[in-house]
Each structure stands twice: as structure tokens, then as C-alpha cells.
Amino acid sequence: MSTGRPLRVALLGSRGIPAAYGGYETLMEELAARLPAHGFRVTVYCRTHYTPPGLREHRGAELIVLPTLRTKHLDTPVHTLLSVIDAGRRGFDVALLVNSANAIFAPLLRAAGVPVALNVDGIERRRAKWGALGRAVYAASERLAPMVCDALITDAEAIRLHYLARHGVDSTVIPYGVEPHRLAPGETLRRLGLRPGRYVLYVSRFEPENNPHRVAEAYRRLHGDVPLVMVGGAPYAGRFIRSFTTGADPRVRFPGPIYGTGYRELLSNAAVYVHATEVGGTHPALVEAMGYGNCVVVHDTPENREVAGDAALFFDATLPATLVAALERLLSEPHLRQKLRRAAARRAAESYSWSRVAALYAGVLRRLAGG
Numbered sequence: 001m002s003t004g005r006p007l008r009v010a011l012l013g014s015r016g017i018p019a020a021y022g023g024y025e026t027l028m029e030e031l032a033a034r035l036p037a038h039g040f041r042v043t044v045y046c047r048t049h050y051t052p053p054g055l056r057e058h059r060g061a062e063l064i065v066l067p068t069l070r071t072k073h074l075d076t077p078v079h080t081l082l083s084v085i086d087a088g089r090r091g092f093d094v095a096l097l098v099n100s101a102n103a104i105f106a107p108l109l110r111a112a113g114v115p116v117a118l119n120v121d122g123i124e125r126r127r128a129k130w131g132a133l134g135r136a137v138y139a140a141s142e143r144l145a146p147m148v149c150d151a152l153i154t155d156a157e158a159i160r161l162h163y164l165a166r167h168g169v170d171s172t173v174i175p176y177g178v179e180p181h182r183l184a185p186g187e188t189l190r191r192l193g194l195r196p197g198r199y200v201l202y203v204s205r206f207e208p209e210n211n212p213h214r215v216a217e218a219y220r221r222l223h224g225d226v227p228l229v230m231v232g233g234a235p236y237a238g239r240f241i242r243s244f245t246t247g248a249d250p251r252v253r254f255p256g257p258i259y260g261t262g263y264r265e266l267l268s269n270a271a272v273y274v275h276a277t278e279v280g281g282t283h284p285a286l287v288e289a290m291g292y293g294n295c296v297v298v299h300d301t302p303e304n305r306e307v308a309g310d311a312a313l314f315f316d317a318t319l320p321a322t323l324v325a326a327l328e329r330l331l332s333e334p335h336l337r338q339k340l341r342r343a344a345a346r347r348a349a350e351s352y353s354w355s356r357v358a359a360l361y362a363g364v365l366r367r368l369a370g371g
Contacts, residue, residue, distance in 0.1 A: 006041035007369045010087045010114070013080050013098040016046025016065070017058050020259045022205060023176060023284035024098045027119070030177060031096070032061035034358035040365065043092070045083035047075070072236040080105050088112030094369040096361070101138055103145040110150070115368040118149040120159070120171075121281060143167060150368050153361075156281030158302045172364055175282040175307070177354035178291030180345075185269050188262040192229065192255055194269075200327065201270035201294070203231045203263070203285050204277060206241050211276035211299065211317040213244035218320035220249045222327055228252045228274075231266065267292040271337065272330050275299060275308075276317045282307050282352075291348035295337040297326045307352075311343035 014024035017032060032042045042061040051065050064086060068079035076099060084105045087095060092114050097106060100120040109116050120142070145152060146163070152171035154160045160173050185196045200219075204210040212230060219228045228249075233256055234241065245254050258266065267273075273294040275286045281303050289296050290311060298304045300314040308314075313330065315322040330337055 004039075006036070006039055007093040007366065008091075009035060009040045009042055009365055009369075010083075010090075010092045010095040011042065011044045011061075011098075012083045012087060012095060013045075013076070013102045015050040016063065017044050017061070018052070018055075020050075020257075024119075024121075026284055027098070027176060029059065030179075030354045031358055031361055033059040034354060035362055035365075036060055038359065038362035038366070040362065043087075043090075045079075045087070047079050076101065077104075081108075084108045088114060094365045096365060097149070100141045100145055103141045103148055106145075106148045110148070115150040116148075117151040117153055117364050117368060118145055119153040119155070119174075120145055120163070121155060151364055153364065154281060156303045156306055158306055159281040172360070174357060174360045174364075175352055176284040176287050177352050177357040178288045178348055179354045180267075180288075180291040180293070180348075181264055182268040182292060183261065183265040186261075186265055188258065188265045189269060192253060194227065194229065196269040197271050198226060199270055200226060200228045200272045200274060200331075201231070201266055201289075202228065202274045202276070203266075203289070204275075206232045206234045206237055208240065209277065209279040211278065213240070214317050214320065215274055215276050215323065216244045216248050216252050218323045219252055221320060221324045224331065225251065226271065226331060229266065229270075230254050231256075231258050231263070233257045264292070267294060270294055272297060272327060274323070274327075275304065276323075277301075277304065278317065287348060287352045290344035291352065293341045293345035295330055295340045296344055297323070297330065308344070309347055311340060311347045313340070 011028050014028045017029040019025040019029040028044050032044055035042050044061050044063055046063050046065045048065055048067045049070055056063050066082045068075050080102045095109050095114050095116050097116055098119040106116045146167050146169035153174050154171045155175050160171050163169055163171055202215055206212045273289040273296045276299045277283050286307055296312045298308050298312045298314050299317045313326045315326045
């Protein structure tokens with residue numbers, strides 16, 4: 001806890017808050033609410049097309065809303081460039097930048113005397129949504145980040161080891177968090193025609209490396225009448241989304257993105273949660289599903305195993321039969337579901353609380369601001 005004036009920290013590189021998109025936005029919102037208790041005054045940079053009109057404060061944080069070019073490749077870099085120029089003029093004590101592609105802008109902040117911590121997330125160049133140019137940008141950013149930032153933050157040990165082996169640089173591992181607020185069945189379940197404990201839930205951005213198409217296809221092979229609710233969407237991915245939503249099994253429902261109370265209600269009442277991501281470190285959706293005491297079945301990657309440990313059943317998203325077998329077992333064995341629920345909730349509470357995450361970020365940011 002700081003005893004002098006609050007340290008001024010800028011949070012840059014995300015779409016902004018209130019969180020209504022993905023992991024970076026949730027991270028920004030949770031840090032914005034918790035860093036003041038550690039002696040920080042928080043400013044979050046937001047995008048005009050994302051932030052509610054006129055909103056300039058949220059959960060105690062100042063919001064600076066700036067424009068961008070709303071295209072797949074320019075949305076993030078244009079907004080981040082404008083943000084770091086503005087932040088450099090305001091004399092912040094420290095900045096937290098997210099997304100490894102934004103590493104190129106760190107020197108502008110450092111030239112203005114603002115030390116920079118960069119959250120690099122996963123290994124972005126492996127994402128299928130990027131073409132050759134996008135993969136090249138992320139590969140270059142991965143090499144650049146250790147040279148131009150004052151501290152690197154990775155969200156999983158597997159990602160830390162990747163940067164250490166490939167680039168000879170260590171980083172601070174800080175995962176994502178969860179603060180569960182379980183909800184009884186309510187309006188969202190009624191609207192979707194769901195019964196508590198009688199549906200399978202999948203939540204992610206609908207992008208190839210998250211395997212929504214493979215999950216939807218595998219469900220055709222599952223016997224029974226339990227619905228699969230696939231929550232999510234993605235900008236600039238209309239053709240891919242139509243490829244697996246058009247003509248899908250009638251038991252599979254696509255309600256689109258759901259946030260806030262509706263999202264928490266779905267997490268609180270699912271029978272099983274399917275997590276099928278291939279790329280990234282600690283995935284916020286998996287951490288949240290575990291925190292809400294879900295029985296999770298998880299695509300087998302080193303990063304996902306690091307998070308879920310012995311609190312999950314694992315499958316191979318490239319082999320639909322493995323997901324079908326896991327779901328059939330869980331749906332027919334209520335005692336196993338309860339055992340995995342308890343294990344997931346316990347693991348999340350011990351390792352992935354937002355209070356712990358915020359304290360770790362505060363330590364890195366305070367060290368940079370003081371050094």
C-alpha cells in the first residue's frame with residue numbers, strides 16, 4: 001500500500017471498459033477496480049465504437065475514449081498509437097500495455113519517461129485468423145518486445161518458458177482471475193429454453209483456433225437430447241461462423257455473445273463446460289468456468305493442462321470421438337461431475353482470484369514506477 005500520492009497508471013491496448021468482449025477487456029476492468037487499493041490512480045484508454053457514449057468513468061477509473069480505424073488489421077494499432085501519444089503527454093508514472101503486437105509503440109512511452117510493462121498474452125502468430133502479414137507482424141513483435149519494454153508479463157508458465165527458450169528473456173507470470181457470483185436460474189435460461197443442469201456450455205470467440213466448428217460437428221455424434229449452448233461471435237469472421245452454424249444439429253443453439261448477468265447465469269447452471277482453445281496461455285473463459293464450479297472438459301494443450309490440472313477431463317479437438325466420449329461419460333455419471341466441480345472451484349479459488357492477480361500486477365507496476 002502506497003503512503004504517498006497515488007501512482008498514475010495508464011492501461012492501454014485493449015478495446016476498453018466496461019468489459020464486453022474478451023480477456024484483455026476483463027483484465028482492464030478488474031485491475032481498474034482493484035489497483036486503487038494498492039496505491040494507484042487508474043486511467044483506461046478506450047475505443048469510441050466500443051465504449052458507451054458519454055461514459056468517462058467506470059469502477060473508479062478515468063476513461064479516455066479515442067477513435068480508431070475499424071478494420072481487422074488497423075483497429076488495434078491505430079488506437080494504440082493515438083493512446084500512447086496522449087499518454088506520453090500526460091506524464092503517467094507507469095503504463096501497462098497489452099497485446100504483443102503493441103510492442104512497437106512502447107518506445108514512444110519510454111521516450112516520454114513512462115516505464116512500460118507489456119502483457120504479451122499467448123503466441124499470437126499461431127492463430128489461424130491471421131494471414132501471412134499478421135503472422136509476420138506478431139513474430140516480429142515477439143522478438144521486439146523484450147528489447148523495448150521494461151517488463152514482460154506472461155499469463156502462463158508455458159508462455160514464460162517459450163520466451164525464455166526462444167528469446168533468452170524471463171518474464172513475470174500473472175494469470176487471469178475470477179470472482180464468482182453464482183446466480184440461480186432466471187431470465188437467460190427461460191429465454192433460451194434451458195433447464196438448470198441440463199445443458200452443455202461452450203463460450204469463446206468464434207475463431208478457428210478456438211475450435212467452435214469442431215465442437216459443433218462433434219455434437220452430431222452425441223446421443224440424447226441435452227442441448228449445447230455455444231455463446232460467442234467474432235468480428236470479421238462471418239464466413240467462418242456461417243460454415244458451422246448453417247445447418248447445425250438442432251440441439252446446438254447459437255445465442256450470440258452474452259455478457260454480464262446472463263453470462264454468469266449460464267456459467268452457474270450448466271451441466272458441463274467445453275473448452276476447446278488451441279492457442280494462448282491462461283484462458284479467461286476456462287478460469288471463469290472453473291471458478292463457477294463447472295465440470296470442465298478441456299482440449300489437451302500444455303497451457304490448458306497448466307490451468308485445469310486434475311480438475312478436468314481432457315480431449316483432442318482434432319478427434320471428435322474423444323470429445324463425444326468425454327461428454328457421454330460426464331452426462332451419465334453425476335458423481336464424477338460433482339467431483340470435478342468441487343475440484344475446479346477449489347483450484348480456481350487457490351490460484352486464480354482477482355485479488356491475487358491485482359496484487360501481482362501492482363508489484364510489477366510499483367517496481368517500474370520506482371525504478
